[in-house]
Amino acid sequence: MVQQVAGARRAPLNRxxxxxxxxxxxxxxxxxxxxxxxxxxxxxxxxMALYKHVANKEELLDxxxxxxxxEIDPPVGGTDWKTAIRQRILSxxxxxxxxxxxxxxxxxxxxxxxxxxxxxxxxxxxxxxxxFSVDLTHHVxxxxxxxxxxxxxxxxxxxxxPADPEAQAAAFRELAGRYPHIAEIAMGPAHDEGSVVGQGCxxxxxxxxxxxxxxxxxxxxxxxxxxxxxxxxxxSPAGGTG
Amino acid sequence: MVQQVAGARRAPLNRxxxxxxxxxxxxxxxxxxxxxxxxxxxxxxxxMALYKHVANKEELLDxxxxxxxxEIDPPVGGTDWKTAIRQRILSxxxxxxxxxxxxxxxxxxxxxxxxxxxxxxxxxxxxxxxxFSVDLTHHVxxxxxxxxxxxxxxxxxxxxxPADPEAQAAAFRELAGRYPHIAEIAMGPAHDEGSVVGQGCxxxxxxxxxxxxxxxxxxxxxxxxxxxxxxxxxxSPAGGTG
DNA sequence: TCGTGCGGTGTACGGCGTACACCTTGGCTG
DNA sequence: CAGCCAAGGTGTACGCCGTACACCGCACGA
Numbered sequence: 001m002v003q004q005v006a007g008a009r010r011a012p013l014n015r016x017x018x019x020x021x022x023x024x025x026x027x028x029x030x031x032x033x034x035x036x037x038x039x040x041x042x043x044x045x046x047x048m049a050l051y052k053h054v055a056n057k058e059e060l061l062d063x064x065x066x067x068x069x070x071e072i073d074p075p076v077g078g079t080d081w082k083t084a085i086r087q088r089i090l091s092x093x094x095x096x097x098x099x100x101x102x103x104x105x106x107x108x109x110x111x112x113x114x115x116x117x118x119x120x121x122x123x124x125x126x127x128x129x130x131x132f133s134v135d136l137t138h139h140v141x142x143x144x145x146x147x148x149x150x151x152x153x154x155x156x157x158x159x160x161x162p163a164d165p166e167a168q169a170a171a172f173r174e175l176a177g178r179y180p181h182i183a184e185i186a187m188g189p190a191h192d193e194g195s196v197v198g199q200g201c202x203x204x205x206x207x208x209x210x211x212x213x214x215x216x217x218x219x220x221x222x223x224x225x226x227x228x229x230x231x232x233x234x235x236s237p238a239g240g241t242g
Numbered sequence: 243m244v245q246q247v248a249g250a251r252r253a254p255l256n257r258x259x260x261x262x263x264x265x266x267x268x269x270x271x272x273x274x275x276x277x278x279x280x281x282x283x284x285x286x287x288x289x290m291a292l293y294k295h296v297a298n299k300e301e302l303l304d305x306x307x308x309x310x311x312x313e314i315d316p317p318v319g320g321t322d323w324k325t326a327i328r329q330r331i332l333s334x335x336x337x338x339x340x341x342x343x344x345x346x347x348x349x350x351x352x353x354x355x356x357x358x359x360x361x362x363x364x365x366x367x368x369x370x371x372x373x374f375s376v377d378l379t380h381h382v383x384x385x386x387x388x389x390x391x392x393x394x395x396x397x398x399x400x401x402x403x404p405a406d407p408e409a410q411a412a413a414f415r416e417l418a419g420r421y422p423h424i425a426e427i428a429m430g431p432a433h434d435e436g437s438v439v440g441q442g443c444x445x446x447x448x449x450x451x452x453x454x455x456x457x458x459x460x461x462x463x464x465x466x467x468x469x470x471x472x473x474x475x476x477x478s479p480a481g482g483t484g
Numbered sequence: 485t486c487g488t489g490c491g492g493t494g495t496a497c498g499g500c501g502t503a504c505a506c507c508t509t510g511g512c513t514g
Numbered sequence: 515c516a517g518c519c520a521a522g523g524t525g526t527a528c529g530c531c532g533t534a535c536a537c538c539g540c541a542c543g544a
Contacts, residue, residue, distance in 0.1 A: 114420075122423075125423040148397070155387065184376050214456070
């Protein structure tokens with residue numbers, strides 16, 4: 001795609017161009033098909049040429065994460081912490097949805113890059129600016145988990161259903177027989193439209209549902225002046241029965 | 243480790259022995275070092291012999307997940323849904339902590355196995371038995387996300403700190419300069435003991451904090467008779483400001 | 485006695501990341 | 515202008531990986 005006609009000299013590579021090409025290629029052919037070799041070919045260059053710009057594949061992946069994280073909007077001002085954080089996280093989600101491989105790559109990185117730390121630092125700062133104690137902020141960041149990035153582990157990963165509605169119905173009957181509870185909730189939201197299993201499930205709604213549930217919980221703890229020292233004896237944030 | 247002395251005939255392999263050996267080996271040398279070749283060697287067999295018992299490496303990984311999921315305790319009876327689910331999830335967490343690679347492998351599976359579906363089905367059933375509507379159960383399962391498995395994406399993945407306390411202090415000063423908010427919350431819980439960054443962070447506490455926050459939230463929605471149809475217009479479960 | 489099939493073997497292929505030595509080129513310095 | 519040097523790009527090769535395919539020995543039922 002970026003191939004050159006013979007004779008026209010290619011502009012020299014640099015780290016940034018390599019990273020952007022990698023992101024685009026991963027978007028295109030999937031992260032599992034992205035290799036140093038395929039990326040080099042895309043750039044019209046020999047594989048080893050890439051090593052002049054990134055130390056190794058790990059660093060390439062780190063850099064790709066940085067590109068995606070760079071797409072997250074900066075914090076909005078002039079609102080309460082809850083709205084601001086909500087919007088920031090939904091912006092992160094939008095960035096990740098543009099690059100479906102990104103969540104998996106973020107999870108796989110053994111250590112955060114500076115860009116990643118910048119983002120996390122700023123989210124922490126938003127809680128602090130909202131008046132959260134250091135203590136509570138620590139715990140809510142953990143509670144957010146991968147949700148700060150705008151994604152959650154899919155419980156029922158995308159199993160592309162058979163196109164044939166006959167086979168679909170058969171698959172569903174088998175599911176219903178063996179796993180009645182799953183069948184029930186898979187069917188639930190799609191019930192009215194008579195839609196297919198799992199298809200009726202609105203991922204964005206699920207994400208916001210959980211996010212708001214957490215944010216509301218955080219708000220309540222904050223208002224109550226929650227402190228971990230009080231709870232360490234019996235670790236339940238809101239006095240659960242457990 | 244399972245090597246045979248020459249002459250003594252090895253008992254023939256079977257799928258179960260292969261899977262258990264794979265789990266043990268992954269525990270031992272790490273999932274990234276587990277290859278068909280290393281596993282075969284461990285079993286005193288040629289790599290291709292494994293293919294008589296598993297179709298390919300993907301199926302091996304699926305089977306390994308099944309072994310781990312099989313270690314999760316069955317539901318406890320005679321309590322309310324919240325206690326029962328809490329205990330089940332904490333049991334799942336114990337299983338996963340015994341096999342540190344397991345969470346990553348679970349995440350990486352493109353489709354659930356029957357054993358995985360069995361577990362999920364039974365958790366869904368526990369909510370339903372607790373009186374949750376199909377609708378609400380669907381959403382709380384999504385909200386739980388990977389937490390049904392007893393793990394959460396680590397925000398600050400384990401960066402083994404330099405042993406030298408001098409270097410440690412230097413690293414921390416740099417962190418504090420560049421990322422003051424992160425430094426603050428990293429320091430927070432360890433403040434009293436003067437412990438090291440992140441070391442003072444009790445993962446189990448963080449997990450239960452978030453789990454109980456969610457379960458308490460679920461309970462409230464359930465008591466209020468929450469229905470998604472009411473909220474679809476403005477998707478905030480408890481009337482958040484967002 | 486003779487298939488037959490199950491468990492295990494041996495060889496080989498194509499793909500991966502990347503070490504290392506090399507070459508080309510453009511720009512700076514003397 | 516000559517000479518040099520570093521940055522960018524090349525070519526070859528190595529050791530891993532998953533796994534296709536043909537084969538072999540042996541226990542067992544007919």
